[in-house]
Amino acid sequence: MHNPDSQFNIPGRQFAFFGQMPTNSQSMKILILVMPNFNLAATMAFVDPFRAANYLEGLTRFRWVVASLAGGLCLASNGMAVQTEKLNRVEEDVFEVVVVSASWTPETASTPHLLAMLRKWARTGCIIGGLDTGAFILADAGLLNGRRATMHYEHIDSFKELYPEVEVSEDIFIHDGKRFTCSGGIASADIALHLIRASAGDALANAAARYIFHPTLRPAGTSQNPAGAEPLGRTTPKVVRYVISIMELHLEQTLSIPELCDKADVSQRQLDRLFKQYVGKTPALYYRDIRLDRARGLVTQTDMLMSEIAIASGFSSQVHFSRAYRERFGLPPRSDRVEGRIPFEFRAWPMHRKAQDIV
Numbered sequence: 001m002h003n004p005d006s007q008f009n010i011p012g013r014q015f016a017f018f019g020q021m022p023t024n025s026q027s028m029k030i031l032i033l034v035m036p037n038f039n040l041a042a043t044m045a046f047v048d049p050f051r052a053a054n055y056l057e058g059l060t061r062f063r064w065v066v067a068s069l070a071g072g073l074c075l076a077s078n079g080m081a082v083q084t085e086k087l088n089r090v091e092e093d094v095f096e097v098v099v100v101s102a103s104w105t106p107e108t109a110s111t112p113h114l115l116a117m118l119r120k121w122a123r124t125g126c127i128i129g130g131l132d133t134g135a136f137i138l139a140d141a142g143l144l145n146g147r148r149a150t151m152h153y154e155h156i157d158s159f160k161e162l163y164p165e166v167e168v169s170e171d172i173f174i175h176d177g178k179r180f181t182c183s184g185g186i187a188s189a190d191i192a193l194h195l196i197r198a199s200a201g202d203a204l205a206n207a208a209a210r211y212i213f214h215p216t217l218r219p220a221g222t223s224q225n226p227a228g229a230e231p232l233g234r235t236t237p238k239v240v241r242y243v244i245s246i247m248e249l250h251l252e253q254t255l256s257i258p259e260l261c262d263k264a265d266v267s268q269r270q271l272d273r274l275f276k277q278y279v280g281k282t283p284a285l286y287y288r289d290i291r292l293d294r295a296r297g298l299v300t301q302t303d304m305l306m307s308e309i310a311i312a313s314g315f316s317s318q319v320h321f322s323r324a325y326r327e328r329f330g331l332p333p334r335s336d337r338v339e340g341r342i343p344f345e346f347r348a349w350p351m352h353r354k355a356q357d358i359v
Contacts, residue, residue: 027060027061027062027063028061028062028063028096028097028199029063029064029065029093029094029095029096029097030050030062030063030064030065030095030096030097030098030099031064031065031067031090031093031095031097031098031099032046032047032064032065032066032067032099032101033067033068033087033098033099033100033101033114034066034067034068034074034076034082034084034101034102035068035069035074035100035101035102035103035106035108035109035134035137036068036074036075036105036108036109037075037076037077037102037103037104037105038074038076038077038101038102038103038132039076039077039101039102039103039131039132039184039185040076040077040078040080040082041078041185042101042103042131042132042182042184042185042187042188043076043082043101043131043188045185045186045187045188045189045192046099046101046131046182046188046189046191046192047064047192048189048192048212049189049192049193049196049205049208049209049212049214050062050064050192050196050208052207052208052211052212053196053200053204053205053207053208055211056204056207056208056211057200057204061199061200061204062196062199065085065090065093065095066082066083066084066085067084067085067086067087067089067090068084068085068086068087069086069087069109069111069113069114070086071084071085071086071087071089072084072086076103077103077104087113087114087117088113091117091120095121095126096126096127097126097127097129097195098118098121098126098127098128098129099128099129099130099131099134100118100128100129100130100131100134100137100138101130101131101132101134102130102131102132102133102134102136102137103132103133103184104133106133106134106136106137107136107140109137110136110137110140110141114137114141115137115140115141118137118138118141118143119141119142119143122141122143122178125178126178127178127179127180127195128143128178128179128180129179129180129181129182129191130149130151130180130181130182131182131184131188132151132152132155132182132183132184132185133151133152133155133184134151134181134182135149135150135151135159135181136151136155136159136162136163138179138181139159139162139163139166143179144163144166144179144181145165145166146165146166147166147167147176147177147179148166148167148168148169148174148176149166149167149168149169149174149176149179149181150168150169150170150171150172150173150174150181150182150183150224151168151181151183151184152183152184152185152224153170153183153224153225154297155297155301156168156170157294157297157298158297158298158301158302161298161302161304161312162302170223170224170225171183171220171221171222171223171224172187172190172218172222172223172224173187173190173191173194173220173222174220175191175194175220183224186214187218187224189209189212189214190214190217190218190222193205193208193209193214193217194217194220196208197217205217236278236279237274237278239264239266239271239274240271240274240275240278240279242264243260243263243264243266243271243283244286244290246260246263246264247260247286247287247290248290250314251290251291251294251312251313251314252311252312252313252314253314254287254291254314257271257283257284257287260283271283288324289328291313291314291315292313292324292325292328292329294312294313295309295310295312295313295315295321295325295333296325296329296333296336298312298313299325299333299336299337300336300337306318306321306322306333306334309321309333310322321333
């Protein structure tokens, strides 16, 4: 039975969760595997609490190695690069924690060698984790089968389609046995702080959180999308937020606007007025757009047929789907499938622009 309020526990310290860990005179060794186009901010947010903990303790309680498949400089999604060790140079080393950090196109990094190494580390009892879309790679390795997992909310729909054997959560992080997954961003600091807490206790975890100005150590079960704050904020009338929540539950089997009005006990005229005032578009247009947003994730993050994506996004006609997609995103879905594999931050760079677009 899963307990969302449970915490990491490590024998040899205060708790009992991960298996045998270093004593206080030893260091916990962490391997951070970064994939091409990884999210730099999420990765550094994971590392920095350990740096702070070492500084505050005055000793090296945590050690980490950053590695990549090829070694050398690994380019992040924001165009910056970090120096890394080559995977085959560290694969015989002993680690207590192995973390995979990925963002765009995680499928390109799921090499047989990497997946075999992750399985090997799992067999030896390592804690295996994934940041952002690192969960895709852990799932490819079969390490999340029958478990709960999370990833950045933008990728949840495609993950569900690709890995139905994994129970997906929208929490900021999930730990299940000796696996953890994290949505990325600043939530990477939360999962690191929980690892510090499990390894060294509350005092050091809280001190490290304070040192890096992390407001609070958020507990397991914290949602990526707090109720009432997404997607439009708490100043939006409750009836608008309620209708949007119904829309989000019916992206494939869509409801008509009159049906939505009946469920919310509001007239269509009143709902139109409220949406135009607070959302800036009609309910029908907003509903269409969130379905297309879901569709774009499936287009750019999976190899599903366009006809399947159209149906999964509530469009009965593929022609209607393609026309609406082009209207919203400026290009047809088949073209976006190619260009969408390029990290969003790079799409305006000259190297990714079409020749005829360069003056």
